[in-house]
Amino acid sequence: MEKYFKRKSTDELTESSSAPKKVNNSSKETSLGINLEDLPTDPGLRTRIWNYGFNVWEKVRMAYVQKGPCQPRDYKFPKKTLAGNSERRFNPAWFDEFSTWLEYSIEKDAAFCLCCYLFKPEMGEQAGGDAFTSKGFSNWKKGKEYIKAAALRNSQNLKSTSCDIQKDIVSAISTEVINTITRDISDSLFSILINDFLDMSSTNQMAIVLRFVDKGSVTERFLGIVHVTNATSLSLKVAFDDFFSRLGIIMSKLRGLSYVGTRNMHCEFNNLKTLVMEENKCAVYVHSFAHDLHSALIDVVKNHKEIMGLFTGVANVVSVVGTFVQCHDTLWKEHGVSILEALNSGEFIREQGVNESSSIFKTLSSLLTVFSIVIDVLEIISELGSDSEKKYNADTLLDSLQCFSFIFCLHMLVRIMAITDDLSHALQRRDQDILNFLNLVQVCKEQLKMMRESSWDSLLDEVSAFCDKHHIEVQKMDGLFLTRGGPKHKAQVITNKHHYCVDLFYNVIDMQLEELNNQFSETNTELLLCVACLDPSNSFSAFDKLKLIQFARYYPNDFSATDYMILEDQLEEYILDMRSSIQFSTLKGISDLAEKLVVAGRDQVYPLVYLLLTLALILPVATPRVERLFSAVNLLKNQLHNQMEDQWKRDSLIGYVEKDILDSIDNKVILQRLQHVKKFPWKLK
Structure with missing residues (x-):
């Protein structure tokens, strides 16, 4: 420690033990009562900010900010003799060049920095750099160069790092961006696209994009997110109306409405759509082709308990095998890697595959191909797992996968998704032709109807052959179906054929047809x-x-x-x-x-x-930009951002997503907005 701090002598210790008492008493008296009007103007006579009581620091700062820098422009600045008998003095023209912070002390014939005095952190004598705060600078020979260097340091050090001021700045940016959007919209006709997502508290949020035409060009703008406290249609309607009324957007100009989210609020949105269309007869609903139709179709069938069991089982296979691959360096590790590659695990796990429907189709198809390897690896984990939990999970998966119901659902979904996959890809093409994709929708419906009417026998034969190959017991269709769980005396007595053909096969296809009819009504x-x-x-x-x-x-x-x-x-x-x-x-x-x-x-x-x-x-029929807008929102849907308060998160998203508008806004406009919001006693420049 002696390398950095010089040890004091006994005499110095004696002097220092008594001196602070006076300073502390003076500081205490100053903190209790101080006349801000009597603060010295000359920077050479000022008391350091940190020598005042901490409870009056901000008042002293504000007083000096209101006074502004000490710049005696009419003063006759004295000359100073430097080395070589040259004479130099302070140049008053520097006040014009550094008008906001440069000061001059008549008392010390030295230059000071007002910002440094007000905001430089107190770090003790070892911090150095007192030339512009307490001692002043008077080397006029290199005055301008030194002052410019100080200005550069000030611009780097005096940052707005306060959480409150950052929120105010982001809010000002958001307000100006939204004002620009509303000015562009004016009284134009527009449509709305809504996407929903969950925050960390599983509370629903609605992201809203508005679409309008400006001089013949289609424009899509992100308006923000709406916090949904109560996911009922009436609550959604109230939040919806309040959001647009605050923005000053006329809802009578609404001509299109589309929901491009998952099933989180699908039913509630349908009711909201009805309420909106009752008030505005011209607000038509059209399927947004930027939205992956496969995702909607998959979400529908997940409402069936056995189909949901299929997706859960596949996700668990990826999880269990993935852990095994990380922990074992054996020959079987290679099989585990091949399973993960075949199942495209990275895409499947992400949000449980809800928004990566093409990947899900490939995953389910690949599972049929690598089924034998999956069973072999699970059997190895069941025997050689590192703990009983992994062994139990592997045994549970073996029972689930080697079940007739699982195999039937797997084959059935692969067949159905093979029909809807082409349609889903066609709807997302940028160069889509309306007549062509409407024909594809009709073809898809007809194929599903034909599958329902004539494919039961071929599907059953395919499933039975697969089960025989992998030594899985095939259910007899004329036998009684055994219901799992629930009271046995309340179970409906039905045959296996009725369950698999009517309750499962027909039901799932009907769910797909109903969803297509909802998305593409007459x-x-x-x-x-x-x-x-x-x-x-x-x-x-x-x-x-x-x-x-x-x-x-x-x-x-x-x-x-x-x-x-x-x-x-x-x-x-x-x-x-x-x-x-x-x-x-x-x-x-x-x-x-x-x-x-x-x-x-x-x-x-x-x-x-x-x-x-x-x-x-x-009409929201071909919106590739909407995908990019909602993708930008998804980038910020992480744990840290979801813990932000709603207003700050909304303001941050608007500035982040609408970068092109933000770039077009002059910084002075944002500063003026900040001045208006905070009502600072000084003018921002």
């Missing part, structure tokens, strides 16, 4: 067919005037009876103009057409046709 399908008539490709070959007039009738608030008659004439003129104009001959989609109409000024010539295009574009 009304929505007709609506999309009308939208397809606006497609400009192949010289507007899909154009159909009657269907476009029918499309307009879905929006009675936007078209009057007179408008329908005018629209008929406009459509005739419009199609002749489009087909005869070279600049519209190479367009590939509706969005290209809308932008080109604005550039060419045709949106003013055919305003009702342009309104049809706007209504078509705000």
